[in-house]
Amino acid sequence: MTRSALTAGLVAVVSLVAFEYMAVAIAMPVVAKDLGGLELYGLAFSGAMAASVIGTVLGGRWADVRGPLAPLWTGVAGFVGGLTVAGLAPSMEVLIAGRFLQGFGGALIGVALYVVVARVYPESLHPKIFSLFATAWVVPSMVGPAIVGVVTDTLGWRWVFLMVPILTVAGGLVLLRGLAGQPLSGGQAEPAPGLPGKVAWAAVTAVGAGLMQYGSDGRLPLLIAGLAVLAVALPRLLPAGTLRAVRGLPAVVGLRGLAAGAFFAAEVMVPLMLIEERGLSALAAGFALMGGSLTWSFASWLQGREIFSQMTNLRLGSAAIALGILLMGAVTFTAVPVALAYPAWVVTGFGIGLVYPTLSVLTLELSAPGEQGRNSSALQVGESVFSVVAVAVTGALFAAAGSGYWAVFAAALVMALAGLAIAPRSAKSGPATGSGPAVESGSAGAAEPSPTSLA
Template sequence: MKRTALTIGLVAMVSLVAFEYMAVAVAMPVVARELGGLELYGLAFSGAMAAGVIGTVLGGRWADLRGPLAPLWAGAVTFAGGLGLAGFAQSMEMLIAGRLVQGFGGALVQVALYVVVARTYPESLHPKIFSLFATAWVVPSMVGPAIVGVVVETAGWRWVFLGVPILTAIAALFLFRGLVGQPVSGGQADTAPGMLGKLGWAAVTAVGAGLMQYGSQGQVLLLVSGLVVLALALPRLLPAGTLRAARGLPSVVALRGLATGAFFAAEVIIPLMLISQRGLSTFVAGIALTGGALTWSLASWLQGREVFSRMTNLRGGTAMIALGILLMGAVTFEPVPIWLAYPSWIIAGFGMGLVYPTLSVLTLELSSPGEQGANSSSLQVGEAVFSVVAVAVTSALFTAAASGYWTVFAATLVMALAGLWVAPRFGVTTPGHQKTAVATAA
């Protein structure tokens, strides 16, 4: 019963963080119209992302030193508090402050949950747990927009923020029940060398990502400046050799960034392409993304039951992402039938479902007990920053080519193909539990 309660609590907490991430994007136009401060619109997103990078780095180190409970509960309280602050906001500045607090707390929660999984579940169950985590991220993207729309229209946008803390408290009760008596109370690392320096580099990384995000709107100087800042700061937060995909953990982190960056940068442009260039309605265009979300969940379920080997998951999944992007890119050309868009993203979504949770499992398998938090934070920081870079660069290409949809798919296809080269370098060739020597964090 305790394990059931723990699993429910873990999945519920991941779902709530994912739901709020999506819900804010849907509700923000209404929020900005009521509160004013439209010029601060982008900061509501980039600010939360920046705070999340810092929270991820702190949470990982904290969990290794003191165990995952402290960052987990601190993150849950901070996440809920930030939502409350945003929900009662009387100005755009107050809402952004709430988003900063919420982003920081959500990041603490996410990295702590990885360590909880490592400390409370046997390795044989890790694939199943991370398949549930993947589904918990995907489901809100399918049902969330409709729920948020109803809430905004009936109860008002404030309840998009104020309703989630109540659900967070319920999820926390399940977690508390499931964690009683579990071996999670202490840390497994004696020291966290350079912790303050890591937090400083996390802040610099957040600034670089923010510059790229703003620079993607045609501000080339900001875009280039952000890329330079990231080139200096990001390697300090990732396992040594990540940017050259060294074997072992560095290749796992690199592949997570390449796969998610390619997938999400392509997905961002798909509705616009299908509506503006191919003339579909918003609803019909959205079905293409729904198909990808469904197959992502299906493939995650298969990964959790270890239907395929780890190598098959990574190689086959990355190849499917590349194929899906290639086919969707073909849809940008008028002679290509529009129906191809639907199987295209079904294929890409299935590939993500194989790749994404497998990389989470491998991160824990390739981590010693005192490095699980730090390495999990590296995985999540790499994913977030690679995705920001991919979206920023492809947005700039799209603008430079005057609505050149094909440039976005070409760039993301290159990323996916790079991931295909990285995929076999993780150092474990079977679903067994052997450890591989990995580079330590820089």
Template structure:
């Protein structure tokens, strides 16, 4: 008698054992993405009503700074005690920030609410990475992260429109109250999902530097990023703030990332470095594309903003593709980085009047496709390359690199525009810089394997 064994395939991410958890996490990511998109749309009205134009930038940089600190704290907490406690802390703090911002009678309290939101969102995101590593089999990680990436698409497309309707007809406060209300059923799904999805045992976390020391470095990184953000947007003393912020980041950032990340050492450091590179290049290019199309090519801001929609759709498609089957990682990451570079080049060419504006639409689609191939793949790799008990800290490094590289990219481009003026040649220089950054990703992609 010959016995045969059939390899059991892991249940899908929407199978009964995972369905509630998957939907709950996707709902939370969608709400966080919607809040991120909505704030930018509602802020002019908020600042006008609360007489807070002087604190306008702090409403954004404060949330960013809090997110960096929370990511570092949440990552280590997840490694030491598992993802559940930091996950619920993130949900609770995020909800509290929404309510505080919505009820704020002054701009000071609104900024405080934004700070609390950023802290909750940062902890929530890194806890989800640890949760994925504990609940889903490794074979399902690509599908999980492809769905996470897709969860940003709908808010990117409809968030500003919905926000505009709410602000005009109900009031800006309901932008925050509404998200807080919808957060309740999402949290309920998450609670049910955690109860039905078995979690693997927590391995012992290795000894690391004291958490208070890491938090100190995180605060310095957040401060440096905020200084660069202000410096990139300010005139006069802006350049000095930019330089000081860069110096602070140069001293503090290496303390929060795996050794060799800034020089793209082979293995995990290159994975984290590549996440920062592509994020900085993409957001650095998209930050000024609508403004350039409006000022240089005469498009309305609404039409110029619609250009970004094509990128959101192709990003979703690229994420879906990498979630359907396994690809060789290095060629895939090189292809994605190349597509991002080409997309930025096409956007840059639309500075010239002889180039059809359609090139910007095409460039955004190409760029989005490249990001869809790269982004979830790097999320999968950071878990694959993390020893047991280090998933949280390495996922935190991924988030920190993404935030900091993006701030540096946008700040440098903003400083050039502030110093030299919004001229065609200056826009071309800004796009050349972010395209060159994206091109380095093609090289770094070859170093993700040790």
């Protein structure tokens, strides 16, 4: 059995998860209005995010100990089941339950796919595979809005949820065929105590991130409370030294969080700034974001063909993110031509396209057998929570400064420059020999002993 069917199945599943992530964000205002649950609007997103953090932590350990197949197919079932529940929901409360199940399933899928890549594909092919994954995430952002708009207007919002399970069954059959005969049965790590505690810390982390989300509109006590919760809980889920950018895997996880946080915090404000401050139409503002999506995909393609070294990808990509955000920040001033917004976001997209998949490749390269799930989980949790913190903090700055777009881009620029500073620490410095305990140094009592050095 060749790997072509497996690759096609993996890309199909990633594309569907990415499409639904984007589609729900677009359709949710219509959903909340129809179901009469505008007061629960935010919970539809924060609930899915909370489930995602828990699923990522659980799925990583599950895949290491039992192999990736069980969490993968459980994730597919949860993803499909959650979407079906949401699509048929008679009330906002039921829809939120479906979103929770969908988020949990999608997280299991995401971390299991990393372990599949690690165990099936030789290391030399990892750049190409993660390039395909990156493209599978980017393409829905370009074609998805039009599809979601047509489906919502003609068939109704429920089919935004219900059409994906149908497509997922087809993609799952391709994936099932590709998985046949692959070396995926059984785990590569011994069971270790402490998993319930780790999942509990994931739940606490999700609560902290949710508090920050709700506090981003100017409710400072919630913002501070969320940040305090994350300061205690998040380090338990990350490699030791992540917050100090220790060389190796900790710096990889830290750079992923900083790059994603800077990019998404800025991206949230780009269309709003271009429409409200510079008078562009929604279509014209959308073209700016589309340019970034195209260069993200192109840069991922370059990474997949190893045109540059990993260090060049990280340094050049981090510098491009910082430069693009700086240029976009300049557009907030009326003396600067608004046309600069287009090349600005093209540069930013190119930067994230180089950095993002390179860090995925490095995570597997720096992981010994039996550590791929745990380390991939840390990478994805760090990215998700750093992004939530970045968007929440910049949102609060925006409100405090009175529609202070410049404050948002300035804060995002600081994060991007911090990423550029730690990029040299993220390159692989030797053979994978394990990554040490997956907790921050100084977190007393957080480390959990394991025969395989897993937390």
